[in-house]
Amino acid sequence: MKKLINDPADVVKEALLGIAAAHPELRVDHANKIIYRGDTPKKGKVGLISGGGSGHEPLHGGFVGFGMLDAACAGEIFTSPVPDQMLEATKHVDGGAGVLHIVKNYTGDVMNFEMAAEMAAAETGLDVIAVVTDDDVAVQDSTWTAGRRGVGVTVLLEKIAGAAAEQGLSLKEVADVARHVNENGRSMGMALTSCIVPAAGKPTFDLPDNEMEIGVGIHGEPGRRRVPIAPAKEVAAMLVEPILEDMPLGRGDSIIAFVNGMGGTPLIELYVMYNEVAKILQGRGVTIARSLVGPYITSLEMAGCSVTLLKVDDPTLALWDAPVSTPGLRWGM
Amino acid sequence: MKKLINDPADVVKEALLGIAAAHPELRVDHANKIIYRGDTPKKGKVGLISGGGSGHEPLHGGFVGFGMLDAACAGEIFTSPVPDQMLEATKHVDGGAGVLHIVKNYTGDVMNFEMAAEMAAAETGLDVIAVVTDDDVAVQDSTWTAGRRGVGVTVLLEKIAGAAAEQGLSLKEVADVARHVNENGRSMGMALTSCIVPAAGKPTFDLPDNEMEIGVGIHGEPGRRRVPIAPAKEVAAMLVEPILEDMPLGRGDSIIAFVNGMGGTPLIELYVMYNEVAKILQGRGVTIARSLVGPYITSLEMAGCSVTLLKVDDPTLALWDAPVSTPGLRWGM
Amino acid sequence: MSDAVTLDGLRAWVSEFARLIEENRSYLTDLDSAIGDADHGTNMARGMAAAAPIASDSPPPGTAAIGTAKELFTQVGMKLVSTVGGASGPLYGTFFLRVGAALGDSDTFTPVEFAAALRAGMAGVVARGKAEPGDKTMLDTLEPALDALDASLAAGNSLADALADATKAADAGRDSTTPMLARKGRASYLGERSVGHQDPGSTSSALLISAAATALG
């Protein structure tokens, strides 16, 4: 295992120290592994918290700041944070307008956030609504499974719901905005290599030099199928087609197109991928209203990418364009 | 070779298509492989152009925009662009106040920019000043060598000189600001793995699983020495100490601390590294005025990082803080 | 009356479970690599390392006095909830919380009371995780194990024998997950590709039953 770390058990703790040192505008509660906006709680604003296993940086901690999250709870690598963290963050960010929990749909995340919400209700009577993202079309959606994973849409949702909260919308309204985003977004990912969980010390899966995994998640889970490596053009089709099968897009539709790097893939390749994705969409007459290209929801050092397409209306686009100031996404201020 | 590309010969061309599609605010001259600000030339503003081999993204193309570069010339992977590109860009961005060439100190880059400047002088009589960055302390500096490489400082210089140009300073003044930055900045890099040049199709160097290269550049050049892999804390010392030997820093000194990812190293590791770097500097009483953590000057998919320390005075800091709006760096607008 | 389950026995159960988890840490993580995210061993080891001291002779500062099973398991369960994370944290945490609640404010129990408490724990896992036997989860170990325990006690066997039977059933339950198609948890994302791999959670649950047999049998 080749990593720029010290003891594998200390990775999350030390990364949080680094985040705190690099971003004095944030406040980090190291005991509870929570990253806060410097100015939270904001009176009258709905508090937004998210969290999840670490190893997906900049998600979630890098999205804390004006116009996005009030707090992010960092779990161990690929392990959902514990209810105590979300309870603490919830109490802390409440400015009197209630708190939205943004939860990626994984059994562990959902259960830990649920327990936190139960505790919050019992202890404080605070208004909490949880919105669960489940945008990964690689996973069969059925009542008989754990459902689809929450992946790339989470980034876009945190931005858009964050803007809605910043504009003073109520908890119910912010939650509706968030659900609207989740319903209109779909993602699909792929990996060229496995990641290495530091505590495990070896690749989660073995992938021969001439094969790739299509439909991977962001935890080094193997994908739905393994196929021979292929040119970017074909990879783009393998990612975009299943999305379009699930959420047809065509002339008249406007989208945010998001090509995400998995952590080990450099920007130049992501732009090559973006070009292919844009060509497919333009070929269908879809309008790309905005785009995002870069490593925003990663899987440690995994090489690969994911594509997220979010169908947008004008109000959603206005929320996307609204000012945001976080380590990971910043514009308008 | 596992990469998200099509034909290796088309990587740069297709990445530029992707950049153009993803960033409609930029204008891309595909024939000449030049990325322009949408609003260049700006009358009365000194034009800033840079360029270099591709494979270092977001450098340079991702730093084109308000408050930074007016144009970036993209060479083939790791190959300096040709004089025709710089000549074309120079003519194009001149708003009547002259043009600054920002050149990383590599034999090829220097010669190609020199030829472009000679052609520009012959063809147009335009005022051109070239500032060469040479901040890499891994390289022995002597009149008998090609001198130090230009690495991380280039990113900071493009931002700071770009702000100076935006504020209306003259070509000579902007060049002075740029030289001031270069003189006060030092860098040192390391690699855990080699990169793979697409046209070469195999790793530039072989690195056993238990070794790393200290003092690498950003082209997959092997480093100064190969040592056993070590904890982040020791790696940080191996990078920061040579910088401090070359440019002593202590109580009273204020710096921008920049921990850069080489392309294949995820953000969580960069924050672990940043924590170690900050500890060393704080231990010496150095004030970290600003910080930058992320992959800003990369070497394809190479895993590793570099540390750049830039000693700053108040005017330089004010230029750093000034608004910037590029795909790679954005704040204040 | 030698079949009584005492507070000391319950403490020993927790300690033995912690020991087995640590011993099988890499194994559990390897199993989770194949159909999950390579953290089950790390998660459980982190949690049990934090929880085991509560059950020791000299609990760490901050531990509330432990005179009853409920006091023991509430603290063990809460500690797991707040240190494990992931899917297994709430599930094992809830299990112990429910076991504690079922045993209540006493310090000695009959085998049947103990078995009923385990069943309450399992019901907690079902309530929290909404899985069923056959979904390729810890339940595929727990349900057959507790059925065997009940049956063996009902047949008049000693607690030791009944727990030995439960362990056998737990191990068989664990093994039964290999051919299953996962329908819950992270392994469910793999669809058909989950078939042929043993479930990590069912494996740690088999250690839980085996620890009971060692400590209480």
Place this chain on the structure above:
Amino acid sequence: MSDAVTLDGLRAWVSEFARLIEENRSYLTDLDSAIGDADHGTNMARGMAAAAPIASDSPPPGTAAIGTAKELFTQVGMKLVSTVGGASGPLYGTFFLRVGAALGDSDTFTPVEFAAALRAGMAGVVARGKAEPGDKTMLDTLEPALDALDASLAAGNSLADALADATKAADAGRDSTTPMLARKGRASYLGERSVGHQDPGSTSSALLISAAATALG
């Protein structure tokens, strides 16, 4: 008079150099991997593939009429400058530009005129790159090769024999770079670690001389 260097011979030299570069493309890149950035073969092949058509019987549209050596090499040199990039683009480009300028507006040359033009080309490389023999660059091939060419011609040998001598000297010069410590170009960053590796540019320069021997000898 059979020793005359004709425009057709010069065209053939360019074509043969292009062929050798393409043939040795991976080899040059491999050499550059060891002490550089793994692109010398790709760079030279891209450039010579673009320049070779200019020297062919049917030059591509856009090529200015070629009736003189200067017209030939100006266009070849400019094409290299505008397609190769890196260190080798300006250096090989300048080399051919200077060779063309030295040969001037004529189409037939004596061996001595040709040798003098090569020397002018090498002077251009020195002017542009400021390297000296011993720095582990193309100059370590070019200088001994041109010295041998001059000496052999001065000794009264035919152009063919003199170019054969030059090729031998070029190859020896190329080989002499292996033990050298690089003081110019990218390899200089390696310091002591550059020792023991053959310089890629000196290798492509040996192909340049060998191409002349084949085409003109």
